[in-house]
Amino acid sequence: MSTTNDTLAKARIAVLGYGSQGRAHALNLRDSGLDVVVGLRKGGPSWEKARAEGFNVAEPAEAVKGADLVAVLTPDMVQPALYRDAIAPNIKPGAALLFAHGFNVHFGQIGPRQDVDVILVAPKGPGALVRREYEIGRGVPCIWAVHQDVSGQAEAKAKAYADGIGGGRALLIKTDFKEETETDLFGEQAVLCGGASSLVQAGFETLVEAGYQPEIAYYEVLHELKLIVDLFYEGGITRMLEFVSETAQYGDYVSGPRVIDAGVKARMKEVLKDIQDGTFAKNWIAEYQAGLPNYKQYKQADLEHPVEQVGKRLRARMPWLQAAAPQPSAEPLKKVG
Ligand code: NAD
Ligand code: MG
Numbered sequence: 069m070s071t072t073n074d075t076l077a078k079a080r081i082a083v084l085g086y087g088s089q090g091r092a093h094a095l096n097l098r099d100s101g102l103d104v105v106v107g108l109r110k111g112g113p114s115w116e117k118a119r120a121e122g123f124n125v126a127e128p129a130e131a132v133k134g135a136d137l138v139a140v141l142t143p144d145m146v147q148p149a150l151y152r153d154a155i156a157p158n159i160k161p162g163a164a165l166l167f168a169h170g171f172n173v174h175f176g177q178i179g180p181r182q183d184v185d186v187i188l189v190a191p192k193g194p195g196a197l198v199r200r201e202y203e204i205g206r207g208v209p210c211i212w213a214v215h216q217d218v219s220g221q222a223e224a225k226a227k228a229y230a231d232g233i234g235g236g237r238a239l240l241i242k243t244d245f246k247e248e249t250e251t252d253l254f255g256e257q258a259v260l261c262g263g264a265s266s267l268v269q270a271g272f273e274t275l276v277e278a279g280y281q282p283e284i285a286y287y288e289v290l291h292e293l294k295l296i297v298d299l300f301y302e303g304g305i306t307r308m309l310e311f312v313s314e315t316a317q318y319g320d321y322v323s324g325p326r327v328i329d330a331g332v333k334a335r336m337k338e339v340l341k342d343i344q345d346g347t348f349a350k351n352w353i354a355e356y357q358a359g360l361p362n363y364k365q366y367k368q369a370d371l372e373h374p375v376e377q378v379g380k381r382l383r384a385r386m387p388w389l390q391a392a393a394p395q396p397s398a399e400p401l402k403k404v405g
Contacts, residue, residue: 075221075228082107082135084128084150086114088195089168090141093233094123096202100232107131107138107154128154137164137225144169145356148177159184162218164225169252170245173215175349186216187226190248191235202234210235211243253343258336265370268293272375282378290375291382 083094084107098104106118107128118125132138132155140147159165164185172178173186180186191198193208201208212226230240256262271289276282299308309317342348355363370376383389
């Protein structure tokens with residue numbers, strides 16, 4: 069075990085939530101030799117799963133009681149009530165409260181007790197990848213931060229936790245809650261989830277409306293995107309340019325900026341401003357509290373988009389895609405951010 073890891077060697081870690089991140093963190097921490105208890109609602113969807121995977125599972129309040137570090141890995145929108153009901157009344161003075169996303173602390177939805185460390189370890193990848201990389205001896209890069217340090221050990225605890233989930237094998241970068249929260253929200257909204265899926269839908273619609281076969285449009289604007297993104301991941305735009313034809317490169321140079329023009333960047337800045345000034349957070353919290361009426365509608369529209377209809381048929385004929393997908397866990401790679 070590394071020196072930083074020793075910081076948590078004798079610690080009891082409560083992982084609250086056993087979803088995308090929670091499951092990966094709990095399994096990796098345990099495999100790193102750390103003492104983990106999983107905190108879940110009895111009868112909730114993940115209770116049996118965590119039990120079946122060998123964990124000591126308790127109600128959140130019980131799990132928090134004995135813990136030296138509490139990792140809050142439930143959905144962001146349930147964290148304020150969870151903090152109020154299960155964590156604040158039970159967390160030990162001097163223990164650490166850890167988040168994987170700074171949303172609630174940064175936007176003031178959780179005001180942590182003054183006598184606990186408050187830290188952040190955010191893997192830059194979905195939970196299934198955090199687990200898969202760990203299992204093959206690697207890790208997903210993590211960014212970490214300290215919001216409050218009462219023990220004098222907050223930084224060491226954050227690094228030890230990041231090591232425990234495998235991030236130390238990859239790369240650790242120091243940040244703060246504001247930077248993590250704002251950049252994470254921007255990335256998923258403008259580029260990763262929102263930007264990429266809207267780009268794919270618009271490209272698909274353009275081809276289909278021009279009379280081309282939807283099946284061919286699907287391959288052109290969605291399926292092949294993976295190839296390109298893999299090259300970005302391995303070696304940036306440089307590597308992508310090495311692998312595509314001169315014709316594709318010329319088209320990239322003249323047409324890319326026509327599609328993603330200064331207007332797009334100006335609107336990205338508006339998206340960022342809404343994140344920075346709290347407008348997005350305010351709207352999202354209100355939407356959640358109203359029972360997600362718009363969210364459900366938007367989601368349904370995405371699921372019913374013609375690119376999904378044709379995609380479903382084509383993917384059923386490419387069963388190897390599922391076999392090749394990273395699924396060491398039972399969880400599909402369903403989420404970013
Ligand atoms: P998730 O939706 O996949 O899982 C949530 C888990 O919490 C489930 O096990 C659920 O049963 C449990 N849960 C729900 N309500 C609960 C309650 N009241 N008490 C106890 N348990 C409850 O969540 P996720 O996507 O892993 O997100 C967890 C945190 O990690 C969030 O802060 C998120 O922003 C952050 N994060 C997620 C990703 C990602 O890839 N999904 C990446 C980085 C950071
Ligand atoms: Mg996110």
